[in-house]
Amino acid sequence: MTHISTLKLHQLRYGELDAHARAPLDAHLAACAACAARLSHQDDTRAAFVRAPVPAAILPRPTWWERLGALRAALVLLPVLAAGLFVLRGVPTMGAPTVEAPTERLKGGRPLLEAWVQTADSARPLYTGERLRSGTRVQLKYDAGPHRFVTIAGRDARGTVEVYGTLHATGPGLTTAPFALTLDDTKGEQAFFAILTDTRPAPDAVQRALKQSPIRMEDSEIASVVLLKE
Amino acid sequence: MTRPGADPLDITALYCRYGDLVLGRCRTLLRNEADAQDAVQEVFLKLHRYRDSFRGESSPSTFLFKIATTTCLNRIRTRKRRPEDPVEELPPAVEATDSVLDRLAVRDLVERLLAKQDERTQDCVVYHYVDGMTHDEVGDILGISGAAVRKRISTFRASLRDAPPPWLAEIEP
Numbered sequence A: 001m002t003h004i005s006t007l008k009l010h011q012l013r014y015g016e017l018d019a020h021a022r023a024p025l026d027a028h029l030a031a032c033a034a035c036a037a038r039l040s041h042q043d044d045t046r047a048a049f050v051r052a053p054v055p056a057a058i059l060p061r062p063t064w065w066e067r068l069g070a071l072r073a074a075l076v077l078l079p080v081l082a083a084g085l086f087v088l089r090g091v092p093t094m095g096a097p098t099v100e101a102p103t104e105r106l107k108g109g110r111p112l113l114e115a116w117v118q119t120a121d122s123a124r125p126l127y128t129g130e131r132l133r134s135g136t137r138v139q140l141k142y143d144a145g146p147h148r149f150v151t152i153a154g155r156d157a158r159g160t161v162e163v164y165g166t167l168h169a170t171g172p173g174l175t176t177a178p179f180a181l182t183l184d185d186t187k188g189e190q191a192f193f194a195i196l197t198d199t200r201p202a203p204d205a206v207q208r209a210l211k212q213s214p215i216r217m218e219d220s221e222i223a224s225v226v227l228l229k230e
Numbered sequence B: 001m002t003r004p005g006a007d008p009l010d011i012t013a014l015y016c017r018y019g020d021l022v023l024g025r026c027r028t029l030l031r032n033e034a035d036a037q038d039a040v041q042e043v044f045l046k047l048h049r050y051r052d053s054f055r056g057e058s059s060p061s062t063f064l065f066k067i068a069t070t071t072c073l074n075r076i077r078t079r080k081r082r083p084e085d086p087v088e089e090l091p092p093a094v095e096a097t098d099s100v101l102d103r104l105a106v107r108d109l110v111e112r113l114l115a116k117q118d119e120r121t122q123d124c125v126v127y128h129y130v131d132g133m134t135h136d137e138v139g140d141i142l143g144i145s146g147a148a149v150r151k152r153i154s155t156f157r158a159s160l161r162d163a164p165p166p167w168l169a170e171i172e173p
């Protein structure tokens, strides 16, 4: 028996084949346990894939026009940046809880939150799960879309939540947070969150929401990025 | 406001739709999860370079499957000796496969291929034996004739004649 090719199985799943092309494949799948198992393996891969965030490395790079805008914003924010340097505190972890990324914007839509690493002369986006050393300076960028407020917060491997502040959103488009974060030497997962709301949220409501699993908050969109401190 | 240089090829959208296809492909051929994840990113970053040929493609899934395969084979060709996860230590989702051959067979096949065959034959054999494509399907994806594919596959089969691996009997009894 000639099996169905791996690519055909993908195309079948994606609904890319017409009825004429599908009929013999359906017949084969009904009779061939091996191919049925291969198809269900693809389904399993898909199910796990859609739960993981899009790696920042493949998100579009800013054009020179956007860079120019970012540079102007950086010049204005320079005093704020210098003043607003936060140091994340934490305690060495044992049995760290897994940070569950909220599912509101996985696979599709606009990027709501990105973490960028700054070096002396450049910056690049980080992907979720990337390992970073202590002392690394991380810059967060968010897209508030139509929302009026963005609250930036973090959660370390022990589940300790820090709310860094609530900012007035400046509309759609990637906006650089007016402060950088320097990673301390605590090891483990460090999650950052952007909570997008239309009214200013109470800090303790944010605290409560981020301590839940899964993370949930009324009338909000929540984006996250998770880094590994080592 | 217009953005100079903005491009309508939405790579994030392609990733969301076809990323699992690319990931599956990379896992089958590379067998090391970190390598596979790395290769997936490489594939989507390459789309910037291939954007013109990509737009001419009728099927993004075929095009991505091909780029992913090429990317993986190039990685295998250029790596000297890199640690790979032993098959038995991979998590179950990674150990299973959507290819016609199981993981051990793929590993054996790739080792035999890289040792003796030219790159075009390597491509033909992977698409035919690992993915179960017919000679004509392989020909379509590589832009050569089905007959040319058949010839290269027979060359490879001939090289196995003295000591045929067990997986060959399973798929071509």
Ligand SMILES: [Zn+2]
Binding pocket: A001, A002, A003, A004, A028, A032, A033, A034, A035, A036
């Ligand atoms: Zn079959």
